[in-house]
Amino acid sequence: MTVVNRKIVPFLWFDKVSDEAVNHYLSAFPSSSLRRATTLPETPSGVVEIFAVDLLDSEFNLMSAGPEFKFTPAISFLVACSSAAEVDTIWQQLVPGGSVLMELGSYPFSERFGWLQDKFGVSWQIMFTGQQPIPQRMIPFLMFTGAQCGRAEEAIQFYTSIFPNSGVEDIQRYQKGEEPDQPGSVKYSEFKLYGQSFAAMDSAYDHGFTFNEAISFVVNCETQEEIDYYWEKLSADPEAEMCGWLKDRFGVSWQIVPTIMYEMQQTKDADRLARVTEAFLQMKKFDIAALQRVYEGG
Template identity: 50%
Template sequence: MATITQKITPFLWFDRQAEEAAKFYTSVFKNSMVGRITRASKAGFEDHGLPEGTVMTIEFKIEGQRFIALNGGPVFKFNPSISFLVACNTKEEVDGLWEKLSQGGSALMELGEYPFSEKYGWAQDRYGLSWQVMYIGIHEMKQKITPTLMFVGEQCGKAEAAINFYTSVFNNAEVGDIFHYGKGEEPDKEGSIKHADFTLENQGFAAMDSARKHDFNFNEAISLMVECVNQEEIDYYWEKLTTDGGQESVCGWLKDKFGVSWQVAPAILLEMLRDRDKEKVERVTNAFLKMKKFDIGELKKAYGGNK
């Protein structure tokens, strides 16, 4: 039985740089490590295009928080609709992280003083992933790195509805501080979300609306993977997250009604795919490639060689 210590894991879709990126991020942040790896099998080559034995996914932790990187090919590109907010207790830490994360990338908001922070900057790193680095002084940090959703375009104005939806779906969830736009902050509409934080499964998240002109929106480059211990959980999250206009995809992927990508996956799947028995991995891969919502019973049959 797989043990789940972090229910929701940011899942990052790279072209072919997953291993390189994982090593880079673990060199930038403290309390970090590169973790377990799954490798491509012959099955599904026409989908992933990776030679057998090539790194498919790689887990890593930065500041004690788990991420997974995928070598998925040049299908999706990172954009600022989902960024990672890093809270720093010293300005020196802000400077150090900014220098490393912005090198080879670009500044979306230059490092400097803003009304909400004495030192803050928003950068896209060398891989296109977005980071907000913010000085918070002596304030206590419950979580060092916070995934942050920005609702733009046709989704602008829906941040508060999304927060209420997510906190109704997940356990150990609550809405935190909410700051709204006021009069005179056009183009942002009065009452929409300037910044809000919320908790799902005891993990911190943030959200905002932005009515400014943006040429991006949520996509599969960053998804949130929900690991499930049994079929009942898979059925629950799949039904809840696809409700009211969500879209089912393949291999456990879906989009919710706000366009955010999720994966609803059995925790045992990654264990199966790390098995040293190549035939088992082949059978499991062939089985899950045919699925939309994961069926744990069928995966176990494939793993055990039972038809």
């Protein structure tokens, strides 16, 4: 049986290098491991590979499925470190071939911090937090830019109203004199969804990027009732609905996925896998009963 350790899991869409990225991240982050690997035949993107990995204390999904989407810093991952030395070690693993967004150094909020895009385009904020113990090592970080700038607080309130065991942990606001950001908008906020930590901020600078499907969030669901609930609450763009994917009113992409599908995709029966893959590719919102019927040959 496939064990799911997180309700919400970041999902990264690569072109054709996710297997290389898996090995790179497993070596860059301590206490990391490959959870499972899945190959899906005959999709619109050709043969698709999906890897589930544990990096530090968090599960990530990495998919190799073509060049449709490019990573941007609109969603990055804050890596909470126990020492300045650990910051430096992880930085040295990730920075080769990438680009520096904020130089590694001392800042008012951390004595050791740096922000980079790695050679695959994924953004990481690596920070010494000073916390002992660290409650969560990998924190998804959403930056609201462009047309979404100024909506971070609205999004936080929206998300925390949907998921149980959620709430705002901290919120810091821009002050007068920090233009172009508007006073009162979110400079930094940390919040929990289903007990998992997330962070968000507004940024009024002209970044030239916003959210896209390169990074989405999988919501693992045990029942059809859960799938129906999250689909109804989150989906705001009917044209973006396909194969369990949806886009919310802020442009953030989510996947509402039944956990039983992971077990179906691990089958050694090629015919079963082909039937399930063909079936879910035709669905928008996933139908667990229909997937089970197809899996069993009905």
